[in-house]
Amino acid sequence: MNFLRTAIRRIWATLSDWFIPRFKTLVVEELAPQRLRKRTLYIVEEDGYEEQAVMVCPCGCGSTLQMNLLSDERPCWKVTRHADGTATLHPSVWRKKDCGSHFWFRKGRVQWC
């Protein structure tokens, strides 16, 4: 049964790769817009420095997630932008309160933990 479960998971991962669009990356100056688009990762820059990554929680709860990108503050994430317009966040995002979402954001995709 285990092998079947693995096979289904693999097929599902391949299918969702075709049908579910990746998150776009948008760089904004100083402030993220009031109404955030879904499936978009906003990178807030100030004076050329990446300050924050902002996105709508991918679980559907509607909360705004803000990840600090400044290395002198904690916790701190690192964002990597890729040539195809997607981005990767490191480490994983874990909301310890509210919806409790815990996921990796890699190349514009949400991978649940």
Ligand SMILES: [Zn+2]
């Ligand atoms: Zn959520």
